Amino acid sequence: MPRKPIKTKPKVEYLSILDETGRIDEALDPKLDADRSLYLYRLMVIARRMDERCINMQRQGRIGTYGPCRGQEAAHCAATLVMEPEDWIVHAFREPGSFYHRGWPLETVLKFWGGYEEGCQPPAGARDLPISVPIGSQIPHAMGIAWAMKLRGDNHAVLCYFGEGATSEGDFAEAMNFAGVYHLPVVFLCQNNQWAISIPRERQTASETIAQKAVAFGFDGLQLDGNDALAVYAGTKEAVDKAKAGGGPTLIEAVTYRLGVHTTADDPTKYRTGDEVEKWEKRDPIPRFEKYLVRRGVLTARLKDELEKDVLGEIAAAVERFEASRDVDPLDCFQYMYKELPAELVEQREEFRACLQREGIKPAH
Ligand SMILES: Cc1ncc(C[n+]2csc(CCOP(=O)(O)OP(=O)(O)O)c2C)c(N)n1
Numbered sequence: 001m002p003r004k005p006i007k008t009k010p011k012v013e014y015l016s017i018l019d020e021t022g023r024i025d026e027a028l029d030p031k032l033d034a035d036r037s038l039y040l041y042r043l044m045v046i047a048r049r050m051d052e053r054c055i056n057m058q059r060q061g062r063i064g065t066y067g068p069c070r071g072q073e074a075a076h077c078a079a080t081l082v083m084e085p086e087d088w089i090v091h092a093f094r095e096p097g098s099f100y101h102r103g104w105p106l107e108t109v110l111k112f113w114g115g116y117e118e119g120c121q122p123p124a125g126a127r128d129l130p131i132s133v134p135i136g137s138q139i140p141h142a143m144g145i146a147w148a149m150k151l152r153g154d155n156h157a158v159l160c161y162f163g164e165g166a167t168s169e170g171d172f173a174e175a176m177n178f179a180g181v182y183h184l185p186v187v188f189l190c191q192n193n194q195w196a197i198s199i200p201r202e203r204q205t206a207s208e209t210i211a212q213k214a215v216a217f218g219f220d221g222l223q224l225d226g227n228d229a230l231a232v233y234a235g236t237k238e239a240v241d242k243a244k245a246g247g248g249p250t251l252i253e254a255v256t257y258r259l260g261v262h263t264t265a266d267d268p269t270k271y272r273t274g275d276e277v278e279k280w281e282k283r284d285p286i287p288r289f290e291k292y293l294v295r296r297g298v299l300t301a302r303l304k305d306e307l308e309k310d311v312l313g314e315i316a317a318a319v320e321r322f323e324a325s326r327d328v329d330p331l332d333c334f335q336y337m338y339k340e341l342p343a344e345l346v347e348q349r350e351e352f353r354a355c356l357q358r359e360g361i362k363p364a365h
Pocket residue numbers: 094133134135136162163164165166167193195196197258262
């Protein structure tokens with residue numbers, strides 16, 4: 001009765017295609033054509049500029065809070081590009097490029113961070129769940145959608161975004177287990193941005209990689225360079241194609257970095273060093289992809305200027321629409337939870353109404 005290592009069928013691999021100088025491993029090139037490559041670049045620029053604008057707006061008191069994605073643009077934009085409109089996407093909250101790609105008006109995202117109910121509504125017909133801030137709670141939802149798809153014989157797939165902090169939640173383990181047991185068409189995409197607010201990656205889990213957690217649930221894990229748009233695209237495409245062909249789930253760990261604040265209520269200088277941030281600035285996914293596009297002859301200085309102007313114009317128009325439609329009754333926050341408001345909430349609502357009246361704000365009802 002020998003003692004021997006157990007070989008598991010599920011595997012864990014690492015994938016990177018584009019290096020920091022913009023050079024590509026030709027053998028792994030997912031061969032995105034010029035238009036699609038430029039569109040992906042545009043999505044990443046939209047995400048970056050949206051971040052900048054929203055942070056400014058929050059500082060000016062025009063929205064309540066904001067969770068930026070600076071540094072994570074490749075990880076979420078390249079993945080969303082793989083999904084067909086008939087596929088489902090279950091977002092967390094740090095994916096503005098994906099919201100845009102899925103047809104969310106930019107002002108809906110502003111409404112979300114401005115605290116308006118309407119910001120929670122995906123566009124009609126989009127196979128997207130609303131933005132999810134409770135950490136990890138969206139992962140079982142994604143699994144459930146994939147399960148329903150399988151039962152109905154719907155030949156599409158589900159993509160679910162979450163952070164590495166979410167992998168410490170029970171929700172993650174439960175969803176991964178069901179997905180493995182029922183062999184579901186779901187791709188779990190963990191954006192490992194190294195920090196869950198002030199908790200560093202090494203204190204989140206003793207596991208060497210997040211990707212290897214898949215093995216325990218009976219399916220493959222893929223760790224990839226999350227700042228490499230081509231690796232994210234190729235890895236997600238492979239996992240989604242596999243899911244649609246009946247090959248079951250995949251856990252992707254996109255290794256990336258949150259270059260900015262956790263949210264506008266956070267000061268990361270309290271828990272991480274400037275040297276670390278500087279190191280990751282050099283791996284910024286946008287200039288890397290840009291170098292590649294320039295080398296390929298797809299992006300020129302003139303095209304880049306036009307695209308930047310266009311994106312800023314689109315965001316400015318969305319801000320105008322957002323500010324023109326903010327005429328919402330503050331008492332609305334009592335409207336949607338209960339059919340009949342419990343007595344203590346009636347009391348709170350009336351107190352709030354009186355407070356608004358004192359401030360000269362006229363409620364609509
Ligand atoms: C269930 C739950 N617990 C705690 C929080 C507070 N919280 C907000 S973001 C966050 C960290 C999440 O880290 P990670 O999952 O890595 O995602 P990231 O914010 O880095 O994108 C926490 C603990 C929450 N939103 N939901």
